[in-house]
Amino acid sequence: MNFDLAPEQRKRYDETLAGVRAELACPSSPATRAEWRAAGRLGLTGLCLPKEHGGSGLGALDTALCLEAFGRGCATAGLPFAVAAHLLACAVPIRDFASKESGLLAGLATGERIAANAMTEDGAGSDVGRLATTARRDGDAYVLDGEKSFASNAPLADVIVTYAVTDPTAGFLGITAFAVPRDLPGVEVGSPLEKMGLHGCAAARVRFSGCRVPDRYVLGRPGQGSAIFQHSMGWERACLFAVYLGLMDDQLDRVVAHARERRQFGREIGGFQAVSHRIAAMAQRLEGARLLLYRACWQLDQGHAGRVAAAAMSKAAVSEAAVANGLDAVQIFGAAGYLTGPGIEARLRDAVPSTIFSGTTEIQREIIAREVGL
Incomplete structure (x- = not known):
């Protein structure tokens, strides 16, 4: 049992900390796209994403060490939190469950494209089994209807990872995960919410009104949403x-x-x-x-x-x-x-x-x- 970091881990931590202090010591509130791209240049938006998609291919511990350096080097935790949410709650399930033809990973590792996580609803916070957002099958797509109450990164997001009930009779097996491009018709993002802290991370309500989501943007299989959400939460709770x-x-x-x-x-x-x-x-x-x-x-x-x-x-x-x-x-x-x-x-x-x-x-x-x- 070794409680010390390996030399390459220490080197990566030190380089990340120095880079954050040089470029992102005092980010804006909320953070700007330019600052997201700076985080991307430092490798922070793609730590655990595949190298072939611009990421670093790191495991959970090495991802966490870099996020630790990010939090230490920033004057506030808003941007580090926003980047970690983008990476762990959104990019990880896209990495592990999106179809190859979806093209969803493109730009996420570099910070050119930003992801938001939209799970929470007014009536479904801790009890995620009470989702009111629905998705009904319509040909080669699903039609989403419902409103999410607190989606971190939503005001800047290019893609929104969300969850909806596709089979009301199946309980937790009736929830499906989606990665919804922001520009699809029927996606409406509200004004940034006023919060006590984490001001660098803009959050907002997201409404889906008859939003037609093609099959290629379904994550995993229909009904696998609960398992996908728990998978992403495993990464988020361990690393963020x-x-x-x-x-x-x-x-x-x-x-x-x-x-x-x-x-x-x-x-x-x-x-x-x-x-x-x-x-x-x-x-x-x-x-x-x-x-x-x-x-x-x-x-x-x-x-x-x-x-x-x-x-x-x-x-x-x-x-x-x-x-x-x-x-x-x-x-x-x-x-x-x-x-x-x-x-x-x-x-x-x-x-x-x-x-x-x-x-x-x-x-x-x-x-x-x-x-x-x-």
């Missing part, structure tokens, strides 16, 4: 939260530097046990979360039987650590941490939704309980 490891690395560096520089009552505040122990707890949470995430990614790469539980444990641990560390960072910086200029509060706002998306913490604990035999 590496962005938050990077965020916490940067945050801890800044907190330690502040505790050494800030003086009160004639001494550095890091010399007070109330501060030093809070920082020690931040480091402990970060390193525990990191080990769980690396293990989850390794198990995904190995096809390990425990990979579902490992990803759920990792997702819960990283997201809860990110929120707790964000609160501690604000407390240590005091009034300065509450101001928008230093960016300490931004890290906290970006962390809060991490316990909600990709399955809430409560859903992760349900998965863990099931996987241990309850």
Whole structure:
């Protein structure tokens, strides 16, 4: 058992971090297409996509390490989150389930084309079995009708990965996955939603009104949608939260530097046990979360039987650590941490939704309980 990175992994991490700091240290809110193309030049939009389609062909752990560097090098987590959602919730199912004639992978690895994930509905959040969006067969196509309530990347998206009920009598076997080109008639994307954080990632509602989707844009087989969604969530839960490891690395560096520089009552505040122990707890949470995430990614790469539980444990641990560390960072910086200029509060706002998306913490604990035999 080796807990150290291989030299090539360390080199790739360092090069990614340097590239992000040089080109994407302070991306726009929301991020622009030019910034997406910059992420593409750094290889970030195609980390785990096939080399023949412009990607790097990396496995889950190496993908996560690069996303970790991305999160560390960016001042906010919005663009790293957006790129990770594009890659893991959208490009991965396209990679693994799209037909060759669909041409859907073209441009995704380079950031020239952006993908959005549209699963959540007003009545189907944690309970994804309550989808109201339908797709009825019509000749050599499906006609989609319904509305998705929270689709990350939708305002910029060129293709929208979505899920609809094709057989209402079949339960979870009656859901089908689609990759819908944005320019098909009947696709309507709403205005960007106003959010607490992750401002670099634009999100919007998506409406399908009699949208005729040719068969070549069906992912997998009809009725396979639930399995495809869970497959994409396996990648997202294992890899995306590496962005938050990077965020916490940067945050801890800044907190330690502040505790050494800030003086009160004639001494550095890091010399007070109330501060030093809070920082020690931040480091402990970060390193525990990191080990769980690396293990989850390794198990995904190995096809390990425990990979579902490992990803759920990792997702819960990283997201809860990110929120707790964000609160501690604000407390240590005091009034300065509450101001928008230093960016300490931004890290906290970006962390809060991490316990909600990709399955809430409560859903992760349900998965863990099931996987241990309850």
